[in-house]
Amino acid sequence: MIAIILFALLLIAGGGYFAMNVNKIRQNILLGRDIDRSDNKKERWKTMLLVAFGQKKMFQRPIPAILHFCLYAAFVITQIELIEIIVDGLSGQHRIFRDGLGGFYTFMVSFIEVLSVLAFVATFIFLLRRNVLKIPRFNMKEMAGWAKMDGNIILFAELLLVCFIFMMNGADEALYNQGASHYNTGESGSFGLTISQFIGPALFGGMDAHTLHIIERIGWWGHIIMVFGFLNYLPFSKHFHILLAFPNTYYSNLEKKGKFNNMEAVKKEVELMMDPTADPFAAPAPAEGEVQRFGAKDVTDLTWKNLLDAYTCTECGRCTSSCPANQTGKLLSPRKIMMDTRDRLEEVGNNIRKHGKDHDDGKSLLRDYISEEELWACTSCNACVQECPVNIDPLSIIVDLRRFLVMEESKAPSELTTMFTNIENNGAPWQFSQADRLNWRDEQ
Amino acid sequence: MSGLKVPTMAEMLATGETPDVLFWVGCSGSFDDRAKKITKAIVKILNHCDVKFAVLGAEEGCTGDPAKRAGNEFLFQMQAMMNIQVLNGYEVKKIVTGCPHCFNTLKNEYPELGGDYEVIHHTQLIQGLINDGKLAIKGGETFKGKKITFHDPCYLGRANDVYEAPRELLQKLDAELVEMKRCKTNGLCCGAGGAQMFKEAEKGNKEVNIERTEDALEVKPNVIATGCPFCNTMMTDGVKNFEKEGEIEVLDVAELIATAADL
Numbered sequence: 001m002i003a004i005i006l007f008a009l010l011l012i013a014g015g016g017y018f019a020m021n022v023n024k025i026r027q028n029i030l031l032g033r034d035i036d037r038s039d040n041k042k043e044r045w046k047t048m049l050l051v052a053f054g055q056k057k058m059f060q061r062p063i064p065a066i067l068h069f070c071l072y073a074a075f076v077i078t079q080i081e082l083i084e085i086i087v088d089g090l091s092g093q094h095r096i097f098r099d100g101l102g103g104f105y106t107f108m109v110s111f112i113e114v115l116s117v118l119a120f121v122a123t124f125i126f127l128l129r130r131n132v133l134k135i136p137r138f139n140m141k142e143m144a145g146w147a148k149m150d151g152n153i154i155l156f157a158e159l160l161l162v163c164f165i166f167m168m169n170g171a172d173e174a175l176y177n178q179g180a181s182h183y184n185t186g187e188s189g190s191f192g193l194t195i196s197q198f199i200g201p202a203l204f205g206g207m208d209a210h211t212l213h214i215i216e217r218i219g220w221w222g223h224i225i226m227v228f229g230f231l232n233y234l235p236f237s238k239h240f241h242i243l244l245a246f247p248n249t250y251y252s253n254l255e256k257k258g259k260f261n262n263m264e265a266v267k268k269e270v271e272l273m274m275d276p277t278a279d280p281f282a283a284p285a286p287a288e289g290e291v292q293r294f295g296a297k298d299v300t301d302l303t304w305k306n307l308l309d310a311y312t313c314t315e316c317g318r319c320t321s322s323c324p325a326n327q328t329g330k331l332l333s334p335r336k337i338m339m340d341t342r343d344r345l346e347e348v349g350n351n352i353r354k355h356g357k358d359h360d361d362g363k364s365l366l367r368d369y370i371s372e373e374e375l376w377a378c379t380s381c382n383a384c385v386q387e388c389p390v391n392i393d394p395l396s397i398i399v400d401l402r403r404f405l406v407m408e409e410s411k412a413p414s415e416l417t418t419m420f421t422n423i424e425n426n427g428a429p430w431q432f433s434q435a436d437r438l439n440w441r442d443e444q
Numbered sequence: 445m446s447g448l449k450v451p452t453m454a455e456m457l458a459t460g461e462t463p464d465v466l467f468w469v470g471c472s473g474s475f476d477d478r479a480k481k482i483t484k485a486i487v488k489i490l491n492h493c494d495v496k497f498a499v500l501g502a503e504e505g506c507t508g509d510p511a512k513r514a515g516n517e518f519l520f521q522m523q524a525m526m527n528i529q530v531l532n533g534y535e536v537k538k539i540v541t542g543c544p545h546c547f548n549t550l551k552n553e554y555p556e557l558g559g560d561y562e563v564i565h566h567t568q569l570i571q572g573l574i575n576d577g578k579l580a581i582k583g584g585e586t587f588k589g590k591k592i593t594f595h596d597p598c599y600l601g602r603a604n605d606v607y608e609a610p611r612e613l614l615q616k617l618d619a620e621l622v623e624m625k626r627c628k629t630n631g632l633c634c635g636a637g638g639a640q641m642f643k644e645a646e647k648g649n650k651e652v653n654i655e656r657t658e659d660a661l662e663v664k665p666n667v668i669a670t671g672c673p674f675c676n677t678m679m680t681d682g683v684k685n686f687e688k689e690g691e692i693e694v695l696d697v698a699e700l701i702a703t704a705a706d707l
Contacts, residue, residue, distance in 0.1 A: 258603025259552035263517045270521040324633040329649030377646040380638030381598040402515030415643040427505030428471040438501035440480040441450045
């Protein structure tokens with residue numbers, strides 16, 4: 001009975017705290033400007049199925065893709081066992097689904113065991129890649145400190161999680177051999193679990209039933225505590241991608257990558273300037289609603305999709321490793337753009353919750369997090385957008401920050417200012433007269 | 445006169461004619477000495493195939509692409525609105541352009557501002573001419589035994605998913621088409637996009653065009669083919685940097701086709 005109460009408390013506390021933190025993230029994301037991504041639902045579901053569920057873009061790099069797929073498959077399928085654990089925990093039963101499912105139960109749990117072993121191996125290789133092989137994209141500047149630790153914590157937690165599964169199942173197999181399993185005292189033999197029927201007796205075979213019960217319970221409780229720990233670690237970690245990958249791909253930009261949005265606010269002003277019937281001395285029409293700045297200075301000037309992108313980023317660094325600017329030693333790293341956006345958004349969100357909606361901490365995403373030098377290094381080549389396995393768009397943030405620099409602060413590298421002047425005066429980025437545009441026709 | 449027939453929209457209108465397609469030359473194609481050769485190669489092909497086309501000439505202005513990528517949305521939209529007024533005034537339906545930046549802007553960013561046209565890249569137009577039997581590639585300089593590699597312009601490839609049209613044309617040349625290790629969706633930028641063409645690169649340890657030229661040199665080509673005047677400039681500079689300009693030519697797909705067809 002005490003066990004049931006303890007379990008129920010764990011469930012409520014673990015679920016509740018997680019829900020609270022997810023809600024905070026939701027509030028933060030909704031601080032962004034609105035953008036309409038409600039169209040084309042069919043295409044959106046398809047994109048989500050292919051890119052998030054099917055991991056299509058991961059397979060651009062086959063080795064990490066296969067390893068990642070092992071972890072992913074194990075994670076998804078293990079959820080079935082988790083349901084049983086929760087029902088068992090609340091009802092005080094043991095392996096409650098076994099009677100009803102029979103052979104299928106053995107198959108399911110065995111399948112989970114095989115995937116868990118694969119996941120264990122994959123996780124181990126991931127740790128090696130990060131810490132021993134030191135794959136470059138995991139050891140760049142922005143990955144120092146917390147980001148590196150975050151990655152390792154998750155991987156160690158996953159190893160531990162798998163260990164607990166096999167402690168639980170292995171000890172149970174050993175107990176069953178002795179006819180002492182909780183499942184059916186008296187009956188003896190094996191559950192027939194593919195992995196545990198061997199490693200159970202091998203590891204725990206010589207132990208007495210009492211010790212085995214303790215080991216089995218440590219495995220069971222260890223597993224479920226890890227699950228809740230992991231769940232509640234997610235909102236503080238890059239690992240939140242396991243959940244947000246799905247909505248983030250659903251809300252993907254479905255337009256051609258080369259298409260940048262045409263700013264509506266600018267369109268109105270330009271139309272007015274081009275309209276010969278407009279009265280130049282008329283008082284400007286009163287602004288509707290809040291006056292927005294042109295481009296983005298801080299995270300609240302970005303769209304909610306940009307902000308969702310930031311929380312979805314798992315810092316894999318494929319974007320940065322494919323970025324021409326980064327490869328040639330420039331300061332720009334698309335991954336850092338996403339990490340900065342998330343960090344700043346967390347800060348802004350916490351400020352609002354602490355000090356109210358209009359609090360100004362005197363900081364902004366531009367300059368306090370992302371420098372002008374980073375922004376001006378971008379060639380807008382879309383390699384980062386192409387590479388991202390969960391359809392994050394760092395380029396759209398870069399362009400919005402540039403827009404603020406140019407249109408609100410008139411701050412662009414001097415050569416670009418010259419280019420603007422040339423286009424304005426003679427319709428070409430260079431200083432040639434528009435009247436000479438067809439001179440090539442008469443040149444030999 | 446160079447012997448090329450290049451009517452302007454205004455001239456055509458004066459004779460009561462309407463062209464089937466507008467050739468959008470672009471700023472590079474109009475003013476840059478190297479890019480002008482590409483423009484002329486495209487015109488030679490159009491003339492040879494009797495395509496009824498016209499240019500805007502002095503009525504054409506920058507599409508606004510570099511302004512937009514650099515964050516100057518005002519200037520972009522001013523340019524766009526002016527160009528759209530001209531294009532709609534001539535009731536233009538179809539546009540071909542030799543510059544992927546113009547191509548992308550006209551095709552994707554003009555419609556919302558009132559300029560809705562069918563926009564194609566010159567490699568797509570030439571592909572159509574060959575498929576329709578209007579252009580045959582023989583008689584000219586043969587590229588047999590030569591190695592050609594194609595550098596994907598970002599604004600043609602990743603930005604608009606056009607990968608096959610230029611490659612199909614190159615395959616018609618009877619040359620060996622070799623791919624760089626980074627190509628198509630994984631292609632590396634030449635370093636000129638996003639208005640970088642008009643400024644010094646930010647501080648780093650290498651120029652992007654050098655990194656890209658190294659990719660090209662790895663496959664030991666005789667020709668580096670491009671489909672963008674900016675890429676052409678960057679790759680030409682890269683080849684010169686390695687002092688390989690004697691061995692490797694940087695040419696636009698249109699120039700290769702025009703040469704092979706003896707135009």
